[in-house]
Amino acid sequence: MKLKACAKINLTLDILGKREDGYHIIDSVFQSVSLCDEIDIQKSNTITVRCTDNTICDRSNIAYKAAQKYFEYVGIDGGADIKIEKHIPLASGMGGGSADAAAVIVALDRLYETNLSQERLCEIGLSVGADVPFCIMGGTARVGGIGEKMEKLSDMPKCAIILIKYGAKLSTADMYRQVDTYPQDKYYTQSMVDGIENSDLSAVCQNVFNAFSSVCNDEKLTKDIKNTNPLAVSLSGSGPTVFAIYENFETANVAKFTLKQKGYSPIVALPSKSGIIIE
Numbered sequence: 516m517k518l519k520a521c522a523k524i525n526l527t528l529d530i531l532g533k534r535e536d537g538y539h540i541i542d543s544v545f546q547s548v549s550l551c552d553e554i555d556i557q558k559s560n561t562i563t564v565r566c567t568d569n570t571i572c573d574r575s576n577i578a579y580k581a582a583q584k585y586f587e588y589v590g591i592d593g594g595a596d597i598k599i600e601k602h603i604p605l606a607s608g609m610g611g612g613s614a615d616a617a618a619v620i621v622a623l624d625r626l627y628e629t630n631l632s633q634e635r636l637c638e639i640g641l642s643v644g645a646d647v648p649f650c651i652m653g654g655t656a657r658v659g660g661i662g663e664k665m666e667k668l669s670d671m672p673k674c675a676i677i678l679i680k681y682g683a684k685l686s687t688a689d690m691y692r693q694v695d696t697y698p699q700d701k702y703y704t705q706s707m708v709d710g711i712e713n714s715d716l717s718a719v720c721q722n723v724f725n726a727f728s729s730v731c732n733d734e735k736l737t738k739d740i741k742n743t744n745p746l747a748v749s750l751s752g753s754g755p756t757v758f759a760i761y762e763n764f765e766t767a768n769v770a771k772f773t774l775k776q777k778g779y780s781p782i783v784a785l786p787s788k789s790g791i792i793i794e
Contacts, residue, residue: 516622519551519792520614521653522603522784523646524676524751524758527704528725530694538661539691542704544711545646546671547653547787550678552615553600554578556622558593566599571612581616581643585623588639593627595619606684608752610646614790617650621791637665653790657708668708671786672716675767677745678782679774680756681736687753693730720747720760727753739777743770 526544533539562583564576573579582595597619603611620639624631631639633652640647645662657666703724710718731754740748744766745759761767764783771781 516556516626517794518554518556518618518622519794520554520603520611520618520650521547521787521790521792522550522609522611522614522678523547523649523790524609524678524756525725525749526671526719526723527707528727528752529699529702529704530691530726531702533695534661540660541658541662542702543658544668544704544707545649545656545658547650547655547790548609548676548678548784549787550603550609550782550784551792552603552611552618554615554618554622555598555600556619556626557596558626559596561594562597563595564597564599566601568601568605571605577612577616577644578619581619581639581647582623584639584642585620588635588642589627589629589631591627591629593623595623595626604680604756607680607756608684608750608754609678609680609756610650610752613644613646614650616640616643616647618791620647621651621793625793650790654788655711655786657704668711669714670788671711672714672719673763674716674746674786675761675764676784676786677740677759677761677767677770677774678751678756678784679736679740679758679779681779682733682755684755685731685753690727690730690753694726697726697729699726716746716760716762723747723749723760725750731755733757736779739774739779740770743773745770
């Protein structure tokens with residue numbers, strides 16, 4: 516079975532506070548995008564993972580853990596031969612590993628005919644990683660709590676998105692510690708939800724926000740992107756990927772050319788209505 520596992524960006528990321536156990540409470544809008552990894556998965560007697568990136572093959576890959584958790588959950592003594600063609604950059608803040616894990620869970624449910632509901636698939640996903648349930652649901656969603664609460668939203672208005680991974684991945688734990696010293700005084704997620712539900716791209720772009728931008732902001736990259744006249748620019752997840760929203764594919768492609776001339780490696784993507792696409 517062949518699937519495409521879509522990357523995600525955070526249109527908003529509000530940090531509301533911190534629980535007693537140290538986990539931070541978020542309120543965020545996640546969006547699937549058309550940049551995707553390609554997964555080929557077949558039944559097998561054992562679990563094996565092969566990947567075009569040799570640094571994340573076999574048991575070190577989150578896809579291996581996803582297969583293990585699936586078989587534990589359904590009580591089947593099964594296996595899977597998993598091949599992953601990576602296109603989503605590693606450690607980019609776009610959920611590439613979570614997307615691959617989600618694709619494995621969805622594929623195994625089909626291959627082994629267990630016919631689990633999306634809710635139960637997401638239960639398995641949550642045992643693998645906080646972003647995996649969203650990658651199973653896909654599209655546009657409001658995500659809260661520590662990542663376990665999800666509310667499906669209307670589709671994001673039509674637009675095009677440039678993605679640029681630039682610089683090294685910083686420790687998410689360290690970034691949370693730093694951002695605690697910059698408490699938010701304004702929250703953007705509810706206004707973002709209203710903009711999406713009204714299919715108002717202008718309102719969406721006015722409310723793009725990421726709390727981590729206060730501690731992770733490449734000023735030169737941001738300036739260079741803003742010089743291409745996007746509708747909005749922000750960080751995805753805890754970075755280092757920065758995304759920019761444009762009115763359409765044509766204007767995004769013009770910006771891509773300009774940014775390539777400056778030495779960046781921009782990728783043009785579109786909003787996706789799904790997190791997992793079965794081919």
